[in-house]
Amino acid sequence: MSNAVIVTALGGIGATYIFFWALLYLTQDSKEPPIVSSSIPFISPILGMIRWSMDFYPHMRKRHSNLPIYTLRIPGVRIYVINSLDLIPVVQRQWRTLIFAPISVKAVQAAMGASKEAVAVLEHDLVTEHGFVNGMAKATHSTMSKGSALDGLSSKTFEAFDEALNRFAVPTTVNMYEWVGKQIMRATTDAVYGPANPMRDAQNLKAWHKTSLTDISHQQISPALMFMMLDILPQNLFFKAAVQAREKLVKSFAKYYADGSYKQGSSYIQQFVQHCIEQKIPQQDIPRFLLGTVFNNVANTILTAFWVVFRIFSDPIVLEDCRNEVLQAVQDQDGISTIDLSFILNSCPVLLSTYHEVFRYHGMANSVRVVSEDHMLDNKYLLKKGNLIMMSARAQHSNSAIWGENVDEFYHKRFLKNGKRFSPVAFRGFGGGTTLCPGRHFATSEILLLATSLLLRFDVRPTKGIWVKPSTAKSSQAEAMEQPDDDIEVEFVPSSGARDKKWCVAFSGPRADPLLAQK
Numbered sequence: 001m002s003n004a005v006i007v008t009a010l011g012g013i014g015a016t017y018i019f020f021w022a023l024l025y026l027t028q029d030s031k032e033p034p035i036v037s038s039s040i041p042f043i044s045p046i047l048g049m050i051r052w053s054m055d056f057y058p059h060m061r062k063r064h065s066n067l068p069i070y071t072l073r074i075p076g077v078r079i080y081v082i083n084s085l086d087l088i089p090v091v092q093r094q095w096r097t098l099i100f101a102p103i104s105v106k107a108v109q110a111a112m113g114a115s116k117e118a119v120a121v122l123e124h125d126l127v128t129e130h131g132f133v134n135g136m137a138k139a140t141h142s143t144m145s146k147g148s149a150l151d152g153l154s155s156k157t158f159e160a161f162d163e164a165l166n167r168f169a170v171p172t173t174v175n176m177y178e179w180v181g182k183q184i185m186r187a188t189t190d191a192v193y194g195p196a197n198p199m200r201d202a203q204n205l206k207a208w209h210k211t212s213l214t215d216i217s218h219q220q221i222s223p224a225l226m227f228m229m230l231d232i233l234p235q236n237l238f239f240k241a242a243v244q245a246r247e248k249l250v251k252s253f254a255k256y257y258a259d260g261s262y263k264q265g266s267s268y269i270q271q272f273v274q275h276c277i278e279q280k281i282p283q284q285d286i287p288r289f290l291l292g293t294v295f296n297n298v299a300n301t302i303l304t305a306f307w308v309v310f311r312i313f314s315d316p317i318v319l320e321d322c323r324n325e326v327l328q329a330v331q332d333q334d335g336i337s338t339i340d341l342s343f344i345l346n347s348c349p350v351l352l353s354t355y356h357e358v359f360r361y362h363g364m365a366n367s368v369r370v371v372s373e374d375h376m377l378d379n380k381y382l383l384k385k386g387n388l389i390m391m392s393a394r395a396q397h398s399n400s401a402i403w404g405e406n407v408d409e410f411y412h413k414r415f416l417k418n419g420k421r422f423s424p425v426a427f428r429g430f431g432g433g434t435t436l437c438p439g440r441h442f443a444t445s446e447i448l449l450l451a452t453s454l455l456l457r458f459d460v461r462p463t464k465g466i467w468v469k470p471s472t473a474k475s476s477q478a479e480a481m482e483q484p485d486d487d488i489e490v491e492f493v494p495s496s497g498a499r500d501k502k503w504c505v506a507f508s509g510p511r512a513d514p515l516l517a518q519k
């Protein structure tokens, strides 16, 4: 290659670099949060996200600890990343301007394939409770979070666990993640959708998610959801198998809706459908909306339950502490052992602390908001319309200034009330603000009932002889919890005293939830 060609090529690269560098800084208002990660304009943040994956925002928090908020510029959008704990409530208070609803709309449109007419209903009002998205939260909230509706959901999940555990009369070997996933999927969807639960069908389960961690096929909808939501690549070209899987599931939910089976489901699913009908969502779209609820209902509950069981049984001290507590929650009468869920929630502080530490340590919820109009955050930082705000749970959960020097350790007693008190905003296991997860009480009851049943009735031992924490490097950020890369083969060994008993669940009193970090 001649020198002239090399000089021209280098000149071209230099000019392009200067052009994009100038574009980056000339289009950034001085009142906006400062730009970081700009050595290759518009590209460096993407390279950082690929390199650091789920630890990108914790890494950036440490690197830019002097900045309460900063801007990442990627092609087409600015991401305003909240670094400082103090700014999180400020963002959450502006829920009419810094809104979540467009994310839900994208999910229904790009991932569930909703029609233009359905999307128009959602987009009609993204801000008030009269709109579809915020109205849905209002319509279904009480059916998941308190009273007899919540107790009903919890009882149903307990029945499913009991039925599964009764099958282990002798020591039995299982893959732990696969087993926990199967139980949570069955228990949750039976409780939510009722006797005609479409997710009982083995083909539907295969179309939804990988039923084992060794499955390397790409025939399911669930792992593709995040990429489909980005809405960049044509679906019929890049996600053909996932779209086919989705359409198969939509067909099942269409039958479930058309024959009125949802009327035998939980109050939650009845209210959900009722709200769709009242808001005039086209009939053919309602099954797509119903399918969307599967993701909320099970994805994070499976993962959290897996880590809770792993953390309890893999450490003899945690196991003993938790088992001693839950033994107090059982009443034996006439061969029936009754587990009091109210006692577990209100009077088992170490179990609840372990549960919260799982969220702090393994949690990775990313709360995203859309700036609906230009806004001056805290009277200091200009946020421009159409861009995104990111509040990363992991960035806060890994901050030693909040959690202390042992932040990198799993410490099961961290959340005991007699220990150090943490700012309530610092814990973001279930997100926060007006979109704080409405399913959190249901998920908490379900996971604690599974953990308690195992504690009372089984020993769980790794077949390799020692517990090894699986790596989580391949975790997808669509979920709010780390995902194990490999399964753990374990043996469930029934405890001699628990084997021949009948088990049931009771709720002795109102849920005061004194031990919950997010009430």
Ligand code: HEM
Pocket (backbone or CB within 6 Å): 100, 104, 137, 144, 296, 297, 298, 300, 301, 304, 365, 366, 367, 368, 429, 430, 431, 432, 433, 434, 435, 436, 437, 438, 439, 440, 442, 443, 444, 480, 481
């Ligand atoms: C351990 C299990 C779960 C975890 C870790 C979890 C986590 C979350 C997180 C982080 C958010 C977003 C909050 C934000 O952006 O600020 C969220 C929202 C949501 N979750 Fe959960 N969730 C779980 C279980 C459930 C269950 C069982 C249900 C339903 C039965 C559910 C229904 C929802 C819904 C509907 C929203 C959207 C809220 C809105 O639009 O206002 N979640 N969840």
